[in-house]
Amino acid sequence: MIRSKPRPKPRKRRRPDRIKLWTGRLNRTRPRLVDDVLDGLASIYGRQTWERRLDPTSELILTILTQNSADTNAENAFESLRAAYPGEGEVEVHKPGTGWGGRGLAPGRAPDWAKVEAAPLPELVEAIRTGGLAPQKGPRIQAALRRIRQERGDHSLEFLGDMPVLEARDWLTAIDGIGKKTASILLLFCFGAPLMPVDRHVERVAKRIGLIPAKATADQAHDYFLAMLQPDQMYEAHVNLIRHGRVICQARRPDHEHCPVADRCRFVNPKAP
Numbered sequence: 422m423i424r425s426k427p428r429p430k431p432r433k434r435r436r437p438d439r440i441k442l443w444t445g446r447l448n449r450t451r452p453r454l455v456d457d458v459l460d461g462l463a464s465i466y467g468r469q470t471w472e473r474r475l476d477p478t479s480e481l482i483l484t485i486l487t488q489n490s491a492d493t494n495a496e497n498a499f500e501s502l503r504a505a506y507p508g509e510g511e512v513e514v515h516k517p518g519t520g521w522g523g524r525g526l527a528p529g530r531a532p533d534w535a536k537v538e539a540a541p542l543p544e545l546v547e548a549i550r551t552g553g554l555a556p557q558k559g560p561r562i563q564a565a566l567r568r569i570r571q572e573r574g575d576h577s578l579e580f581l582g583d584m585p586v587l588e589a590r591d592w593l594t595a596i597d598g599i600g601k602k603t604a605s606i607l608l609l610f611c612f613g614a615p616l617m618p619v620d621r622h623v624e625r626v627a628k629r630i631g632l633i634p635a636k637a638t639a640d641q642a643h644d645y646f647l648a649m650l651q652p653d654q655m656y657e658a659h660v661n662l663i664r665h666g667r668v669i670c671q672a673r674r675p676d677h678e679h680c681p682v683a684d685r686c687r688f689v690n691p692k693a694p
């Protein structure tokens with residue numbers, strides 16, 4: 422009996438990596454775009470050097486307080502947490518840097534996180550009411566503090582600085598209510614980790630220039646930037662793109678005339694190089 426040969430299984434076609442495709446095309450068709458944008462922004466906002474601005478637990482809670490709120494409101498809420506649940510650690514001097522939209526926190530000690538975690542929820546909500554969305558943020562803050570303590574035995578997040586960067590980001594995003602943006606802010610600002618937090622300003626400016634695809638979600642935008650930027654460019658890119666979004670490339674009235682990257686921006690010229 423003649424046996425027919427088994428047919429080879431059809432090979433699965435790998436889906437092309439959309440991020441590699443995008444960065445490859447950008448390099449071919451718009452060479453030096455990233456460098457030119459960073460140089461252009463630095464020409465008006467300056468070169469940025471990393472400096473830790475707060476301890477990591479304070480950074481996390483302050484960042485949660487900024488979610489969908491103005492930075493000044495988040496500062497007010499954080500200061501009221503300090504007053505309601507005074508801590509006994511060292512006095513911290515907040516160094517918010519150029520991209521921050523508030524006045525900077527007054528020097529002070531971090532709140533007593535154990536007391537914040539154990540506080541009756543209505544009391545905590547009242548303490549952070551000035552920050553906006555307090556009924557959502559109160560439980561989020563307590564859940565985050567509880568998770569950190571349960572996993573680590575206390576509320577310190579300094580251990581994240583010893584972890585590989587993406588593992589540290591995954592550790593944080595496993596906590597409910599903490600997405601890539603919040604995790605990246607904490608790791609970038611507290612440890613100088615090469616991550617690129619993407620908030621609404623960064624996303625808007627980057628899409629207008631054509632650094633990232635118009636259809637990329639905010640979550641995907643993080644990964645586009647990781648593929649495009651050198652590790653030592655991320656801090657400056659984050660800070661100066663935010664600043665640009667606040668000052669010149671505003672959502673409603675972008676001031677193209679005074680923009681140092683207008684000649685490379687696809688929003689004003691769809692054929693810009």
Ligand code: SF4
Nearest residue numbers: 670675677680683686
């Ligand atoms: S040219 Fe206009 S749209 Fe483009 S980055 Fe500058 S301000 Fe924004």
